[in-house]
Amino acid sequence: MGLVASQTKGMCMRSVFFVLPLLSFALLSAAEVSAQKTFRFRGGESVTIVVEGRETLGAANQGINAQQLVTADGYVSGPAFGTVSLFGKTILEATDILRDAVVKKTGRLNPQVSILIHSVPDEKRERRTIYVLGEVKTPKAIELPFEQNYRLAACLAEVGGPTLEADLNRVKVLREKAGRIEAQEIDCTRFALAGAEHLGPLLEAGDVVVVERAETVTFTGEVFKPGVVTRQAANLPQGTPFLLSRALMAAGGLKPSADRQQIRLLRLRPDGQMAVGNYKMSGGRIENDPVLQSGDVIEVALGQGITILGGVGSPGIYYELGDLPMTLSRLVALAGGATLKAKTTGVLVVRRSNPGTPVTVNLRGVIEEGKLAEDIRLEPGDMVFVPSSTF
Template identity: 25%
Template structure:
């Protein structure tokens, strides 16, 4: 079952999760259709239809108040928060019978609008926002409702916060990591790739799911290459200078690859210049260095032999508006 749901996360767009065929269909306040589970528990903001067989004057459409109650004719205020539709039918039938209003009451309760059980899916997912749950769901199912992870931006973990009450307001900041109590960090690789079911937690109203954006490390290749610009370092594994040159489309015919230069900034922001002979590297005569974050690789040639250093003086500002290329994961 979990494997099937994980596969849903790869489908572009939201996934509507349904229940058994005998469950009643209803809508949320935004007009979207949902499937009502018998286990759904009422809360503030929900709208219900109450009907009593052969007693039309007791038929009502009612909204659950902020205090979690409804007001019925002849019965007054009735606490309904936390009850299922079936439990409310039994409660109303008992009160009608005890009051002597109806000898053998047959009560039906239909949930017209689901509004009391919102969950918030934020961060690097395809469709972040607020979702109303109408049935018991797990983390993977809720991620599927939000269209799945954004494969480019999503980090390798997510945060899950139980806020304690379904009526909690939406988080104000949708980009910062969650703070406070009841925040749990969940490894997405273990959850989605390895299928560790103990991480697939049950979700209830008021919960917040946040997928952070993974930090992006860049390097730059300029000069006489076919595709100069900014490039993304791989998340895993090292990237070598020769591989960086290949990602930039390789050298142009006029390039002087024996006179390359690596510009690297230390932890204090000081620039260091290292001569790089790509001809020797490709022949195995010199070691192929590992590219680091914010490195600038310069390949001189007939077009850039005089203005190359001018470009280096403005890196990374000069290339910040160029196309950003992503390095594949696990590059070697």
């Protein structure tokens, strides 16, 4: 679809059109209006120049419609306007020149002149570029098609989308106006949704899009989703404290194997030294829940499990479930229960704190007779042995 500009003498307002089949007219899109303002004739363009109007002596309307190539040095010719140079002119400037030439050559009153551009040689096209920088997958310059501009969401999609560390709450669009750089800050958090390419402002040639790095912390160790966590992933708007508890939720929470008494916060100080803080989780809450800073590393250690061997369905190492105390009966249940040959009246518990003196527990009495006082609480590092009958 080509571009057309038309103007009638004596009118203060210019109208800008593009041609549809059968020479019907419709308003240009904002992108095409932008192209009209930036395009300049460089020679080699294929154009049709339409001149319509009434001659001074009252003759009937006459139309002149001829497709031609603009010469290499920018000239066009026609019986209604002679030979004129359009080199370096915008479409609207060229329309003014042609209209004045028609008035001078034919004496027509109120001539209407339209220029339809069919094609532009690639080497003569003015480069229309948007630059995308920062936390996107493929930062680059985007060349805009001749008659097309991008909305911000489509621009981000063109560069592969944001990285995990991108701050989509504050994407900046830098634009030069009257020799000054203006910055617009845009919330792009909805742009990742499918079909969102129509969202965001319409970008212009020369715009620079900057996606900055978000506040990020890194989790290692016994969490379900180790790696980078951003403020956005934790659903924390700007100005809200970036608490360890909220970041931990975004990291999937602690694994059962995590040592809830050893959650270490590592922070690099301005003097280059590493500050280390230790935090504990109790009752589902982090004691003295700290405010995190971008760049912090949270290390969750592997806790000591409790080993159970012998006559159970799945011998092995087990960990406390959250803040629930690990009792002997709960451990046996986690291990698949006692086998048919298990001797549950004489279960041995070897304490980490006193390994030389095993404790014998009547687990059958706990389960069948409700002697809950004998259902001892186990500690990380303890070992339990359930003996089995040999016959």
